[in-house]
Amino acid sequence: ILDKYGPNPLTEHSHGTGAYVWLHAERFDPSEKERCRLDVKPSEKVFAVMRQHIETARSNPNVLYYYLADEPECRHLSPVYLKCQYDFARQLDPYRPVMIVTRDPARYTACADILNPHSYLSPFVDPSGRRRLNNSPLLIRSHIRAVLEAGGRRIAPWHTPQMFSYASVNSQADHPNFDEHILAVFAAVASGAKGITPFTYRSLFSSYDLRIGAPYVYELLEELEPFLISPQPPVPLTVQSPDDAAQVMLRQDGGRLLLIAVNLTDHPVAAEIASPGLKSVTTLHAYRAPGQTRVSGGRLKLDLAPYAVVIYTHPALPLKPGQRAFDQVRQEIAAAKAALKKPGNLLSGRGREIEWTASDTYVSPKTLHTLA
Numbered sequence: 390i391l392d393k394y395g396p397n398p399l400t401e402h403s404h405g406t407g408a409y410v411w412l413h414a415e416r417f418d419p420s421e422k423e424r425c426r427l428d429v430k431p432s433e434k435v436f437a438v439m440r441q442h443i444e445t446a447r448s449n450p451n452v453l454y455y456y457l458a459d460e461p462e463c464r465h466l467s468p469v470y471l472k473c474q475y476d477f478a479r480q481l482d483p484y485r486p487v488m489i490v491t492r493d494p495a496r497y498t499a500c501a502d503i504l505n506p507h508s509y510l511s512p513f514v515d516p517s518g519r520r521r522l523n524n525s526p527l528l529i530r531s532h533i534r535a536v537l538e539a540g541g542r543r544i545a546p547w548h549t550p551q552m553f554s555y556a557s558v559n560s561q562a563d564h565p566n567f568d569e570h571i572l573a574v575f576a577a578v579a580s581g582a583k584g585i586t587p588f589t590y591r592s593l594f595s596s597y598d599l600r601i602g603a604p605y606v607y608e609l610l611e612e613l614e615p616f617l618i619s620p621q622p623p624v625p626l627t628v629q630s631p632d633d634a635a636q637v638m639l640r641q642d643g644g645r646l647l648l649i650a651v652n653l654t655d656h657p658v659a660a661e662i663a664s665p666g667l668k669s670v671t672t673l674h675a676y677r678a679p680g681q682t683r684v685s686g687g688r689l690k691l692d693l694a695p696y697a698v699v700i701y702t703h704p705a706l707p708l709k710p711g712q713r714a715f716d717q718v719r720q721e722i723a724a725a726k727a728a729l730k731k732p733g734n735l736l737s738g739r740g741r742e743i744e745w746t747a748s749d750t751y752v753s754p755k756t757l758h759t760l761a
Contacts, residue, residue, distance in 0.1 A: 409456045409488070410446045412439055412474060428469035436477060443481045455487045457501060462493035471500040490549055490586075492532060495539035504540065505586060506532030507549035510573055513561040522569070526576045526653040526696065530636055533580040545584065548577035552589035552599055564592070567602035567722055568696070572651065574606055575698045578617065579638040579649045585610065597725040605718050609677070612706070616640040616647040624666035635660035635693060639667070646703040648673060652693035663688045674705035677714045 414421045414431055417438035421431065446452040455478050458471055475487050486502035494504040508531075511523035529548065536546035550573035555562035565573065574585055585607075593599050610617070617640065624639040624646070634654040639662075640647045646666065652658050668687035675681060682689055682701060691699060708714065713721075 408451065408453045410442050410452055412442065412455050412457045412478060412487075413459070414470070414474065425470045426465050426467055428467050430473045431470060435474070439474065439477060440481060443478060446485070447482050452485065454485055454503065455482075456490075457487050458489045458491070458497075460490060460492070460507075461497060462491055468497050468500055471497060475500045486545070488547070494532065494536045494544075494546075498536075498539045498544060501544065503545045503547050503584065504536045505547035505549055505584070506536070507551075507588065508532045508573075508577075509551040510565060510569055511551065511555060512563050512565055512569055513555075513559065514563055515561060520563070520566075522655070522696075525655075526572055526651070529573065529576045530580040530653060533577060533582055537581055546580075546582050547584035547586060548574075548582040550574055550577070550585065550587050552587040552603060553592050554596075564596040564599055566598040567719060568698075570599065570603060571606055571698050572696050574610070575649055575700070576636060576651045576653060578610075579636045579651050581638075583618075597722050601722050601725060602718060605713070608712075609700075613647060613676075613700075615642045616645070624664055626662060626664035626666070628660055628662050630658050630660040630693075632658075634658040635691070637662055639664055641666065646670065646673070648701045650691055650693060650697075650699050650701075652695060652697045655695045657695060658693050660691045660693060661688065662691065670703045673701035673703050676700040676702050676706055677708065677712070678716070679714075 414425050414435045418432055418434045421435060425431070443455070446455070457474055457478070458466055461468075461471065471489070478487050487500075488503035488505055489497050489501040490505045490507055491497055492506050492508065494506060497504060506529075508529040509524060510526065512520060513523060514520050533546045533548065536544055540546075550570060551565055552570065554564045574587075577585065587603070589599070589603075593603070619640060619642045621641050624641055626637060626639050628635055628637045632654065634652055634656075635650055635658055636653055637648065637650045637660065648662075650660060650662070652660075664687055666687075667684050667689065670684050673682050673684060673689070677700070682691065693699065
């Protein structure tokens with residue numbers, strides 16, 4: 390991959406490696422593997438290596454944060470142990486945040502400045518050919534809320550969406566498609582996430598949905614960033630939807646408005662939204678899509694399809710030269726997939742009878758498919 394694509398980012402909307410520095414104790418001192426589960430201080434060797442890494446990072450402007458622990462709940466890492474590491478890191482470099490990726494954020498609130506749940510949707514195709522999600526997007530909102538509530542809104546919630554396939558352990562698993570990736574990202578953003586750190590590896594190149602679609606999603610975030618990081622607080626609103634299925638966010642940047650609404654369930658829902666911030670407008674304009682929605686007296690109604698993500702702005706944000714609408718990207722992805730099935734291709738029409746991925750270092754019997 391490095392030979393083909395080089396070490397630089399594929400688009401201006403992504404960055405290369407080196408944005409963070411690992412501070413995992415087990416990497417510094419393998420003998421700490423069991424000890425870091427206890428409510429004790431790390432060894433002096435761990436502190437010494439941490440000091441070396443942090444002192445080097447302090448002079449590197451490309452380092453954005455320290456990565457203290459990955460899935461500590463899975464390895465039963467002690468929050469007391471991690472708190473000692475966190476305090477040490479903040480003492481040496483108080484200007485860079487410390488991050489932990491975890492699905493149990495309430496347990497590690499005192500150990501990080503950023504708690505980053507990885508609420509993977511885990512899409513799969515069942516034996517009948519129906520595409521489904523193993524985890525509901527409701528889980529994304531639940532994890533983000535846990536960070537906000539447990540941290541008293543002092544801890545920044547981030548989110549790590551899935552950009553890989555679990556096919557190495559489940560023959561039915563698949564990469565998230567374009568719309569599922571949009572769903573994961575904007576479900577987190579609408580719930581209050583302040584950063585997005587997708588997890589992927591070289592299997593990305595076997596998915597046209599992600600090769601073509603993922604850079605587009607982060608192009609959207611870059612354009613919407615003035616709203617998302619605006620010092621103005623979120624505009625208060627009320628949302629009524631069956632089963633609390635709709636997650637809605639309303640942000641402002643100066644006199645401009647951004648509304649994001651996400652259906653977190655697999656069935657259609659009607660959402661009624663009301664906000665004093667909408668009383669001055671009568672129309673919201675669909676973002677990178679045709680259409681508008683009417684606003685009356687600060688209220689609007691949205692009919693949301695299953696897992697739908699809708700984005701509106703006021704005033705309209707027209708497409709700039711080189712920018713594409715959502716449907717244009719979907720058509721580009723569909724055309725790339727169709728090209729794989731042209732007559733003459735030995736695999737044309739064979740579906741999942743045979744699969745090959747360059748991302749796995751082993752082959753599970755469950756994922757081995759051969760032609761008859």
